[in-house]
Amino acid sequence: MTASIPTLPSQYDPSTTDAKWQTYWEENSVFKADPEHEGDPYCVVIPPPNVTGSLHMGHAFENTLIDLLVRYQRMRGRNTLWLPGTDHASIAVSAILDRELHAQNKTRRDIDRQDYLTRAWEWKEESGGTIVNQLRKLGVSVDWSRERFTMDEGLSTAVVTAFKRLYDEKLIYRGNYMVNWCPASQSAVSDIEVENKEVDGHLWHFRYPITDGSGYMEVATTRPETMLGDTAVAVNPADERYTHLVGKTVTLPIMNREIPIIADDYVDATFGTGCVKITPAHDPNDFEMGKRHNLSFINIMNKDGSLNENAGEFQGQDRFEARKNIVKRLDSDGFLVKIEDYKHSVPYSDRGKVPVEPLISTQWFVKIRPMADRALDFLDHHHEPVFVPERWTKVYRDWLVNLKDWCISRQLWWGHQIPAWYVISETDGEITDKTPFVVAANDVDAQAKAEAQFGTDIQLLQDPDVLDTWFSSGLWPFSTMGWPESTKDLDTYYPTTTLVTGFDIIFFWVARMTMMAGHFTGKMPFQSVYIHGLVRDENNKKMSKSSNNGIDPLILIRKYGTDALRYTLVREVAGAGQDIRLEYDRKTDESGSVEASRNFTNKLWNASRFVMMNLDGQTPEQLGHPDEAHLELSDRWILSRFHQVSRLVGTQLDQFGMGEAAKELYEFTWGDFCDWYIELVKSRMHQDSAPESRRVVQQTLAYVLDGILRLLHPFMPHITEEVWQTLNQITDGRVLALQRYPIADDALINPDLEKQFELLFGVIRTIRNLRAEAGVKPSMAIATILQSEQSAERTILTDGQVYIQDLAKVADLTISETAPTEKMFAGVCGTVQVLVPLAGVVDVDALRGKLEKDLGKIEAEIKSIGGRLNNPGFVTKAPEAVVQGARDTLAEAEKQAQILQDRLAQL
RNA sequence: GGACGUAUAGCUCAGUUGGUUAGAGCACCACGUUGACAUCGUGGGGGUCACUGGUUCGAGUCCAGUUACGUCCACCA
Numbered sequence: 001m002t003a004s005i006p007t008l009p010s011q012y013d014p015s016t017t018d019a020k021w022q023t024y025w026e027e028n029s030v031f032k033a034d035p036e037h038e039g040d041p042y043c044v045v046i047p048p049p050n051v052t053g054s055l056h057m058g059h060a061f062e063n064t065l066i067d068l069l070v071r072y073q074r075m076r077g078r079n080t081l082w083l084p085g086t087d088h089a090s091i092a093v094s095a096i097l098d099r100e101l102h103a104q105n106k107t108r109r110d111i112d113r114q115d116y117l118t119r120a121w122e123w124k125e126e127s128g129g130t131i132v133n134q135l136r137k138l139g140v141s142v143d144w145s146r147e148r149f150t151m152d153e154g155l156s157t158a159v160v161t162a163f164k165r166l167y168d169e170k171l172i173y174r175g176n177y178m179v180n181w182c183p184a185s186q187s188a189v190s191d192i193e194v195e196n197k198e199v200d201g202h203l204w205h206f207r208y209p210i211t212d213g214s215g216y217m218e219v220a221t222t223r224p225e226t227m228l229g230d231t232a233v234a235v236n237p238a239d240e241r242y243t244h245l246v247g248k249t250v251t252l253p254i255m256n257r258e259i260p261i262i263a264d265d266y267v268d269a270t271f272g273t274g275c276v277k278i279t280p281a282h283d284p285n286d287f288e289m290g291k292r293h294n295l296s297f298i299n300i301m302n303k304d305g306s307l308n309e310n311a312g313e314f315q316g317q318d319r320f321e322a323r324k325n326i327v328k329r330l331d332s333d334g335f336l337v338k339i340e341d342y343k344h345s346v347p348y349s350d351r352g353k354v355p356v357e358p359l360i361s362t363q364w365f366v367k368i369r370p371m372a373d374r375a376l377d378f379l380d381h382h383h384e385p386v387f388v389p390e391r392w393t394k395v396y397r398d399w400l401v402n403l404k405d406w407c408i409s410r411q412l413w414w415g416h417q418i419p420a421w422y423v424i425s426e427t428d429g430e431i432t433d434k435t436p437f438v439v440a441a442n443d444v445d446a447q448a449k450a451e452a453q454f455g456t457d458i459q460l461l462q463d464p465d466v467l468d469t470w471f472s473s474g475l476w477p478f479s480t481m482g483w484p485e486s487t488k489d490l491d492t493y494y495p496t497t498t499l500v501t502g503f504d505i506i507f508f509w510v511a512r513m514t515m516m517a518g519h520f521t522g523k524m525p526f527q528s529v530y531i532h533g534l535v536r537d538e539n540n541k542k543m544s545k546s547s548n549n550g551i552d553p554l555i556l557i558r559k560y561g562t563d564a565l566r567y568t569l570v571r572e573v574a575g576a577g578q579d580i581r582l583e584y585d586r587k588t589d590e591s592g593s594v595e596a597s598r599n600f601t602n603k604l605w606n607a608s609r610f611v612m613m614n615l616d617g618q619t620p621e622q623l624g625h626p627d628e629a630h631l632e633l634s635d636r637w638i639l640s641r642f643h644q645v646s647r648l649v650g651t652q653l654d655q656f657g658m659g660e661a662a663k664e665l666y667e668f669t670w671g672d673f674c675d676w677y678i679e680l681v682k683s684r685m686h687q688d689s690a691p692e693s694r695r696v697v698q699q700t701l702a703y704v705l706d707g708i709l710r711l712l713h714p715f716m717p718h719i720t721e722e723v724w725q726t727l728n729q730i731t732d733g734r735v736l737a738l739q740r741y742p743i744a745d746d747a748l749i750n751p752d753l754e755k756q757f758e759l760l761f762g763v764i765r766t767i768r769n770l771r772a773e774a775g776v777k778p779s780m781a782i783a784t785i786l787q788s789e790q791s792a793e794r795t796i797l798t799d800g801q802v803y804i805q806d807l808a809k810v811a812d813l814t815i816s817e818t819a820p821t822e823k824m825f826a827g828v829c830g831t832v833q834v835l836v837p838l839a840g841v842v843d844v845d846a847l848r849g850k851l852e853k854d855l856g857k858i859e860a861e862i863k864s865i866g867g868r869l870n871n872p873g874f875v876t877k878a879p880e881a882v883v884q885g886a887r888d889t890l891a892e893a894e895k896q897a898q899i900l901q902d903r904l905a906q907l
Numbered sequence: 908g909g910a911c912g913u914a915u916a917g918c919u920c921a922g923u924u925g926g927u928u929a930g931a932g933c934a935c936c937a938c939g940u941u942g943a944c945a946u947c948g949u950g951g952g953g954g955u956c957a958c959u960g961g962u963u964c965g966a967g968u969c970c971a972g973u974u975a976c977g978u979c980c981a982c983c984a
Contacts, residue, residue, distance in 0.1 A: 010944065196982080203984080220984060234984095268983050276984045285984085345982070391911070395979075398910080402980085503979080533912095540977085571932090572920080578912085579977085581919065583933085592933055593919070599946045610943030663921075663931080678943080765950085772950045778939050809941095861928050868927095873964030882926050882965095889927045
C-alpha cells in the first residue's frame with residue numbers, strides 16, 4: 001500500500017495519493033455512520049448541490065470547511081454522520097431539457113409529460129453524478145451509503161406527507177393572486193427568486209385626456225406597454241391640485257376606455273406630476289389599489305410575455321416590442337409629453353434571467369405566518385439556532401418577521417407533482433378555479449376520497465404543476481433520515497449539529513428548514529449555523545457564471561493537490577463569515593497562495609521523510625512514548641510546544657476558528673518542529689551518538705510527527721493519511737481518519753522552558769545576524785562570547801550551549817559574567833551581550849554602523865517607555881503589573897543601551 | 908431609503924477583554940547547496956494602522972462623525 005521509506009521521492013506527489021485514499025476510504029466504508037457507535041452524535045447534512053451543477057470554488061470552500069469540522073469531530077470520538085446528496089433543481093433541469101428540445105425544434109408541449117420525465121430521468125442518470133464525483137475529489141468524508149436525492153422515493157413520500165399535512169391544517173391554500181411570473185421558464189416563481197437589478201431606463205410621460213374635455217392628466221411610467229391595461233388614474237386625496245377631478249374620468253388613449261380618477265394615500269403627491277396610472281393586473285401596488293377601489297383587472301399578457309387579445313392591435317407582439325410600438329403610437333397621437341432618462345430597478349427572474357412579469361394567476365401558497373412565528377419563537381425564547389457569526393441572527397430574524405406567503409407551485413414537470421386531484425367531471429372536464437379537488441397521498445387515496453364526496457361516477461386529474469424545489473429542500477435535514485417514518489437515524493442524528501452554508505442561502509434554505517422542522521418535528525433542525533463568506537477572484541470580484549470569472553477548483557487540485565487547495569481555503573478564513581480572496585493568474589492557471597500551501601505539504605512530506613529515515617524502521621508504537629527519564633531539554637521543549645498547540649487547535653476548532661487553527665499548525669510544523677527542533681537534534685540522530693540520547697530523540701520525533709499528522713489530518717487528509725500509514729507501517733487496515741485527535745497533556749506544557757528557549761533562539765538569531773553583518777561565510781565556524789550579569793541567564797545559556805553551537809555554527813563558545821574590551825562585533829539579546837571576536841577581520845566602520853543602528857532603536861524605546869513612566873497619571877492609574885512591566889522593560893532597554901554605548905566607546 | 912461588512916507593509920491578511928518598539932505568508936534584497944526539503948535555509952529592508960474629533964495615564968483596539976469599497980433588504984409611478 002505504501003512506499004518503503006528509503007524510496008520515498010523528495011517531492012510530494014499528490015496526484016496518486018489523493019486518488020488512492022479517496023478510493024480506499026470509500027471502498028472500505030470508513031465514513032459509514034453507525035447509530036450504535038459510541039460517543040455523542042455529530043451530524044451534518046450536506047447543502048445539496050443542484051444535480052445540474054459542476055463543482056465551483058464555492059462548493060470547494062464550503063465542503064472543505066464541513067469536512068474539516070466533521071473529520072475533527074470524528075477523531076474526537078463523536079458518533080459522526082455527514083450525509084451527502086443532491087437537489088433535483090426543478091427550474092435548472094427544465095431549462096436544460098428545454099434547450100435540448102429546442103435543438104430538435106420542439107417544445108415541452110410537443111411531447112407528453114411521461115416522455116418528458118423519462119428524458120429528465122435519463123439526463124439525471126447520465127449527468128447528475130458529475131457534481132457528486134467532483135465532490136469526491138475534495139476528499140469529503142461523507143457516508144455515501146446514505147446518499148440522497150430530493151426526488152428519491154423516500155424523500156418524495158416526505159414531500160407529499162408534508163404537503164398533505166399542511167393542507168389539512170389549512171396552512172396550504174390555492175388561490176388567484178398576483179405572482180411573479182417568469183416568461184422564460186413560463187412558471188410562477190417565489191419572491192426570493194426575484195432579483196432587483198438597477199438598469200438605465202426611461203420615464204415616459206403621457207397625458208390622458210379628461211373625458212369631459214376640461215384638460216389632461218399627465219402620468220409617467222417606466223412600462224408604457226402596461227397602459228393598455230390601465231383601469232384608473234390615481235392621485236393623493238390631500239393633493240389640492242386634483243381634488244376637483246376625483247370622481248371624473250379620463251379616456252385612455254389607444255383603447256379609448258373611460259377610466260376613473262381615484263384618490264389613494266399610496267400616491268406620493270411630490271413625485272412627478274402626482275398622478276399615477278393604475279394597472280391592477282400588472283403591478284403589485286396597483287393590484288392592491290385595484291382591490292381597494294373595485295377596479296377591473298385587465299390582463300393584457302400571455303404566459304410567454306407576448307400581448308394577448310386585450311391588447312388590441314398589439315396582440316401577439318412581445319412585451320418589449322409592444323413597448324416601442326405603443327410609445328410610437330402615443331407619440332403620433334399626441335399623447336407623449338416627454339421621455340426622461342431614468343435609473344430604476346427592474347425585477348429579474350433569478351433563473352430565467354429575464355424581467356419577471358407581475359401576473360395574476362391561480363397558484364398554491366403556504367400560509368407562512370404560523371410557521372415563521374414558530375421559528376421566531378425558537379429564536380427568541382430558546383436562542384435556536386445559533387448563528388456563527390452572530391450578526392446573521394438579525395438578518396434571519398428580520399426576514400422571518402417580514403415574510404409573506406410563499407408561492408410553491410411551479411408550472412413545470414420536473415419535480416414533485418402537487419398531490420391534489422381535481423374532480424374535473426364537475427367542471428366539464430377542465431381544471432378551473434372552481435373545480436373541486438382533494439389532496440391525498442396518492443391517486444388511489446384520492447379516488448376514494450373524491451368518490452366519498454362526489455360519487456363513483458367521477459373523473460379525476462392530478463394538478464399538473466410541481467412544487468418549488470425549496471419545498472423539498474426545506475425538509476432535507478429530516479427527510480433524508482427517513483421522516484415521516486421514525487427511524488434509528490432520525491432518533492440518533494436528528495436534530496443535526498451544525499449547518500454550514502453561505503449567507504445567500506439563509507432565506508432560500510435555512511429559514512425554510514427551520515420553519516418546516518419547527519412545524520413537523522417540533523425542533524430546530526440544527527443547533528448552529530455557520531455562515532461562511534464568498535470566495536472572491538483575484539480582483540476581489542464575486543465569482544459568477546455571468547462574469548465568467550470562476551476559478552476551477554479542479555485545475556488547482558490537479559496543479560497543486562487537493563490538500564494544498566483545501567489548506568489554502570481554510571487558512572484564508574479569518575474571522576468567521578469573512579469573504580476570502582484567491583490569488584490566480586488566468587494565463588498560467590497559477591495561484592500564489594495555493595502554491596504556498598503546496599510548499600507546506602512538501603515541507604511536511606520532507607520533514608516526515610527525514611524523521612522516518614532516522615527511526616531505524618521503528619514505528620512510534622514500537623519506539624514507545626518518549627521516555628520521561630531520558631528526555632533532554634530540547635525534547636521537553638518540543639513536547640511542551642506540541643501540547644500547547646494541541647490545546648490551542650482544539651479550542652479554536654471547537655468555536656469554528658478554522659483559519660486560526662490552520663495558521664497555528666503551520667507555524668508549529670514549519671517553525672517549531674522543522675526549523676528548530678529537527679535542527680536542534682540532528683547531532684543526536686547520528687549512529688555514533690549516545691544510544692539513550694538517540695533513542696529518546698527517535699521517540700520524540702516519532703511521537704510529535706505522529707501527533708502533527710493527526711492534528712493536520714482534518715485539514716489535509718490525503719498527505720497525512722499517506723505519511724501516517726508509512727510512519728506506522730500499517731498493514732491491518734487501520735486509517736488515520738479514525739484515530740484519536742491529540743488532546744493536550746497539560747502536565748507536559750512548560751511555559752518556563754518555552755521562555756528559556758526563546759532566549760536561546762534569540763541569542764542564536766543575534767549571532768546569525770552578526771555573522772551576516774560581518775560577512776562571515778555560513779560554512780565558517782567562529783568563536784563567540786556571551787556575557788550576562790545574571791546568573792539565571794548564564795545557566796540557561798550553559799544548558800543550551802550545544803544548541804547555540806550547532807545552530808549558530810559556533811566552534812568556541814564562552815559564557816561569562818564580564819565582558820572583554822577588545823574590538824568585536826557585538827549585539828544584544830535581552831540583557832545578554834553577544835560578542836564575536838574576529839581578529840584582523842573587524843571592519844570598524846561596519847561595526848560602528850551596526851552598533852549605532854541598534855542603539856538608535858533602543859534609545860527610541862527608552863524614550864517612549866521613559867516618557868510613560870514619567871507621567872504621574874500612568875504610574876498612579878495603570879495596573880501595578882503593567883507599570884512593573886514597563887519598569888522591567890525600561891531597565892532591560894537601558895542595560896542594552898549601556899552595553900552598546902560601551903562597545904561604541906571602545907572603538 | 909434601511910441594515911450590515913471591510914479599510915493595518917507592494918499584495919493577501921492576523922492583531923483576543925485598550926498596556927513593551929504593530930505581526931505572518933507572498934513578493935523584494937543579500938548570502939548559502941553542511942546528507943530531509945531550492946517547492947529549501949539564514950539574515951535583511953519595508954507600515955502616519957482610511958480620515959476627523961472624543962473618552963483615557965495610555966487607542967490599531969472603545970465612542971461619535973466623515974470618506975471609500977462591497978453586500979443584503981425595501982423601493983415612487
